[in-house]
Amino acid sequence: MVSDMWSDRRQPEKVYTVTEITREIKRTLEQGFPSVWVEGEISNYLLHSSGHRYFTMKDESSQIRCTLWRFRGPQLRFEPENGMKVMAWGDVTVYEKNGQYQLDVSELVPAGMGRLEMAFRQLKERLFQEGLFDEEHKKPIPRFPETIGIVTSPTGAAIRDMVRIVHDRFPAVEILVRPTRVQGDGAAEDVAQAIRDLNEYQGIDVMIVGRGGGSLEDLWAFNEEVVARAIYHSQIPVISAVGHEIDFTISDFVADLRAPTPSAAAQMVVEDREDLLEQVRLGMGKLASTLSAITNVSRQRLIAIKESYGFRRPLDIITQRSQKVDEVSRLLMVGSENLLREKRDRLSLFGEKLKALSPSAILKRGYCVARKLPEMMVLTDAQAVKTEDQIELRLYKGRIKSRVELIHPD
């Protein structure tokens, strides 16, 4: 019985060649396992010069050989390392040459950490090492840009808010929007090209590169190396404004200035006109007050100068001259007085002569003047009076009042 069983089993109904059985196993395995996720730790990692990657994924008790072909390399968001816990998406295959089954990995993501997050960290580290974030490379943001370039989606709140805020704050600024896709396939390349376009176009003083908030995946374009390099090589200062305040992207690190949000970027890029107007008004006020202070100082100095010895000297000369004028005029006065006295003396001589002719001198010789009262008419004719008329006689000394008694007309 036993030998029968053995003999049954050993019946050479079908004899496989090695190749045949390997192929059969391969077919069975490959059909039996659709694409699967496998989680484990990387070891024996090898990036071959051919560009293919070979490694083993293992856990506490088992391991499986893995391959990642060169053509999949560019899709890798990070460079695998030994000891890294990863999740691999792939197909179980058999390598016929050595009869080994293995996992043909088409996607590899860090386990435990988000795939994107891992890629972000690695790119950030690499670009940091390369010097793309160096402070010395950062360009100053102009204080008063005349034309602002914006690289973002032409639709959505971000662009609308930015335009509104910029013009609210500083209306005279011109804005040039270079519309781009900001998420999905080709977004990163589009953003990078937009940055290069604005540089090529020229006349832009500063640019804002960004988009509104979204998931890490939505913001991913701004974590792409191509965008980082475009920002790095931009001759125009770049303000990165991606997502919300908590979102940090590679663009933020490379850019000359990071704004927490697009709206914040709009506020940072131009100063507020009201503040500036206030500043100018203040300047004008200070101009006026300092000028009046200065003229006051000058006025004080002028007064001081006026009273200084140096300034008084010419005045001294003037007073001395005027003193001389006084002297001369005094001499003149004396001279004229002498002249006057001479005249007066001559005048008094004539006076003596005139005195001799005065009526009182005649009266002194015994004559008298008769005047009729009350009209005091001097009488030279006796017939001018009647008897009983009153007359006054003026003698050399004194007067006589008398009455006419008799008239003798000659």
Place this chain on the structure above:
Amino acid sequence: MSPRKTGSQKKEKSFEEALDRLEQIVLELEEGELSLEDALGKFEEGIKLSEFCMQKLTQAEGKVKKLIKTAKGEFKTEDFETSEEQ
């Protein structure tokens, strides 16, 4: 190409320079070490600068354009309306 750039930069600078110069003039006047004649000159310059800045600040709203690259690789600009694009 370059004339536009230098032109715009020159204009852009002139506002900044005007404001800087204004500040400097105010400082110089405040230090009070200028001759009266110089002070008057500076004052006049300061007033002109203030007026220039005021004028710049109260200027009409700048344009919003979008940059388009033609198939030939040439640039052209068109008016950009945020509301229309909504």
